[in-house]
Amino acid sequence: MNGLVASDLHLRVGERALLDGVSLAVRPGELVLLAGRNGAGKTTLLRTLVGALVPHRGRIELEGRPLAEWPGRARARQLAFVPQGVDTPFEFTGRELVTMGRHPHRGRGEALRPDDVAAIDRALAMVDAAAFADRRVTTLSGGEQRRIAVARALATEAPLLLLDEPTNNLDLEHALQLVAMLRRFAAAGRAALVASHDLNLVAPHCDRVVLLHQGRVFADGPPQQALANETLAAVFGVHGAAAEGFFPRAFRLPGSGS
Amino acid sequence: MGNPVNRRRLPLLLLVALLLLAVAFLVFARQAPGPGTFLAWLATWFGGPAIEPADAFVFGQMRLPRLLVAMFGGASLALAGAVMQATFRNPLASPDLVGTAAGAAFGGASTIVLGLAAAHVLMVPLGSLLGATVVTGLVFVLAQSHGRFQVATLLLAGIALHTLVGALTAFVVTFTYDNYTASSRVLFWLMGGLDDRTWANAWITLGGFVLFGAMVAPRARELDLLTLHDDSAHSLGVDAARARRWLVWCACGLTAATVANTGGIAFVGLVVPHLARLLVGPAHAVLLPTAALLGAVLLVGSDLACRLVPPDWNLRLGVVTALFGAPYFLVLLARHRRGEEL
Numbered sequence: 001m002n003g004l005v006a007s008d009l010h011l012r013v014g015e016r017a018l019l020d021g022v023s024l025a026v027r028p029g030e031l032v033l034l035a036g037r038n039g040a041g042k043t044t045l046l047r048t049l050v051g052a053l054v055p056h057r058g059r060i061e062l063e064g065r066p067l068a069e070w071p072g073r074a075r076a077r078q079l080a081f082v083p084q085g086v087d088t089p090f091e092f093t094g095r096e097l098v099t100m101g102r103h104p105h106r107g108r109g110e111a112l113r114p115d116d117v118a119a120i121d122r123a124l125a126m127v128d129a130a131a132f133a134d135r136r137v138t139t140l141s142g143g144e145q146r147r148i149a150v151a152r153a154l155a156t157e158a159p160l161l162l163l164d165e166p167t168n169n170l171d172l173e174h175a176l177q178l179v180a181m182l183r184r185f186a187a188a189g190r191a192a193l194v195a196s197h198d199l200n201l202v203a204p205h206c207d208r209v210v211l212l213h214q215g216r217v218f219a220d221g222p223p224q225q226a227l228a229n230e231t232l233a234a235v236f237g238v239h240g241a242a243a244e245g246f247f248p249r250a251f252r253l254p255g256s257g258s
Numbered sequence: 259m260g261n262p263v264n265r266r267r268l269p270l271l272l273l274v275a276l277l278l279l280a281v282a283f284l285v286f287a288r289q290a291p292g293p294g295t296f297l298a299w300l301a302t303w304f305g306g307p308a309i310e311p312a313d314a315f316v317f318g319q320m321r322l323p324r325l326l327v328a329m330f331g332g333a334s335l336a337l338a339g340a341v342m343q344a345t346f347r348n349p350l351a352s353p354d355l356v357g358t359a360a361g362a363a364f365g366g367a368s369t370i371v372l373g374l375a376a377a378h379v380l381m382v383p384l385g386s387l388l389g390a391t392v393v394t395g396l397v398f399v400l401a402q403s404h405g406r407f408q409v410a411t412l413l414l415a416g417i418a419l420h421t422l423v424g425a426l427t428a429f430v431v432t433f434t435y436d437n438y439t440a441s442s443r444v445l446f447w448l449m450g451g452l453d454d455r456t457w458a459n460a461w462i463t464l465g466g467f468v469l470f471g472a473m474v475a476p477r478a479r480e481l482d483l484l485t486l487h488d489d490s491a492h493s494l495g496v497d498a499a500r501a502r503r504w505l506v507w508c509a510c511g512l513t514a515a516t517v518a519n520t521g522g523i524a525f526v527g528l529v530v531p532h533l534a535r536l537l538v539g540p541a542h543a544v545l546l547p548t549a550a551l552l553g554a555v556l557l558v559g560s561d562l563a564c565r566l567v568p569p570d571w572n573l574r575l576g577v578v579t580a581l582f583g584a585p586y587f588l589v590l591l592a593r594h595r596r597g598e599e600l
Contacts, residue, residue, distance in 0.1 A: 047489055100483055103479060
């Protein structure tokens with residue numbers, strides 16, 4: 001397994017360059033945090049990496065094969081995506097939404113097989129969503145909907161996972177559970193790329209942090225290096241300090257006391 | 259929301275209701291022949307003695323084709339509505355509101371006025387299909403922004419084209435006023451109804467349902483996925499843009515094959531999928547057959563009601579469906595205003 005390798009991605013909308021020469025790799029066994037300011041290009045980059053957006057220049061290789069050459073369903077079995085928000089106007093149950101994650105494995109009109117059901121149950125258990133899986137999504141809280149969305153991606157059983165703000169709206173317990181689950185996911189030889197603003201929560205568990213700034217990779221390395229005070233000051237305009245070690249860090253705006 | 263037992267039983271229940279309604283449809287009418295003759299007519303199929311040719315004609319050539327048009331027309335419109343609501347990712351989409359039905363009526367009317375209808379029995383439905391496809395295609399392009407169909411944009415584009423195409427159809431009628439036969443046939447499209455339907459109408463409606471229904475049915479799961487954002491559908495292996503175009507076209511086909519034979523029948527395509535969703539939930543593998551059965555039940559029942567009220571009421575089928583459809587539509591709009599899910 002070679003993972004996902006992107007090099008020199010350029011994407012512009014009109015005059016605005018959303019991605020301006022981005023290169024990054026997500027290798028098997030890695031949990032990678034994608035960080036950056038609002039509008040830095042994180043969501044654009046994830047959508048490009050999953051093939052929903054086509055870059056104007058640059059190449060993306062999934063398992064050593066250009067992404068665009070993958071047939072849709074075969075790609076979906078290798079690479080799963082959790083977008084922001086739950087996204088249907090209809091009142092599906094959580095389980096029905098997670099069942100959609102099995103689409104890449106099922107032939108047209110084919111009924112659910114036992115291994116499909118097993119994968120769905122596993123996915124629901126991984127995000128602790130089994131208890132409310134049979135409720136209509138519209139009756140679920142924001143955090144519960146997020147967990148259903150993550151479970152749908154997990155149900156594909158793809159070894160590569162791209163997640164856009166998966167911890168949004170999650171309570172503290174389930175946010176920590178999610179990060180621990182992703183850590184185990186990576187430890188099992190798979191890989192995940194997580195876009196998040198929650199640096200204290202996610203970064204300590206990551207192998208690497210890719211810091212995106214104005215459509216470019218500003219830093220790419222271990223958390224201590226990529227989120228060092230100099231880069232934090234340059235990218236976010238804040239200072240960070242930890243009581244001991246590196247995390248958790250107290251962030252403060254410059255000139256706002258200690 | 260229907261527990262699993264109800265969900266499994268419901269199609270069966272609907273099927274029984276449909277069969278009962280179908281028999282009632284054949285038997286009950288303001289004029290003879292009635293139930294006794296009906297049984298005798300059934301018996302002729304199994305080697306029973308022949309009945310009055312006039313009575314056999316009423317059953318075999320008048321009521322039966324009309325029943326089949328109502329049955330498969332209702333099923334087709336409901337199916338078209340369910341497909342459109344999923345593909346436009348919008349619970350208010352339907353053949354009438356998107357302008358598909360108006361386009362089909364205009365296409366069919368034009369073939370009559372141009373004198374093409376006499377050339378082949380399939381000319382009118384093909385004209386309808388062309389009209390439906392062009393109008394729906396325009397709404398599809400106009401209402402789409404970044405792969406999404408906003409409620410307001412879709413309805414505005416639908417209303418604009420609906421009005422324009424309706425005016426064109428009216429123009430076609432007045433333009434050919436000296437040709438009484440053609441213009442009265444075209445007027446029929448504006449009214450909507452099942453009077454004097456023949457076997458040709460029945461076969462075309464049935465054929466359209468079977469043909470386009472068979473294209474839609476294996477894609478029930480893709481319809482589920484298309485209700486998600488395109489990014490999600492894409493990431494799960496569905497080419498959303500392509501699947502959406504194809505399925506919307508199938509909905510056009512279902513609509514055209516019905517409208518060519520019935521004219522405009524309001525609200526069936528909008529309301530029936532909603533009722534079906536209330537009964538069995540939004541998963542299309544169950545929703546599609548339920549909606550089709552419910553649509554058939556509803557249209558057969560409505561047309562039966564039309565035929566049983568006093569003749570001087572002159573009640574049209576489109577009026578009956580509008581009577582229950584329009585209030586339901588207003589309820590949906592009110593819910594939408596309150597920001598609830600539709």
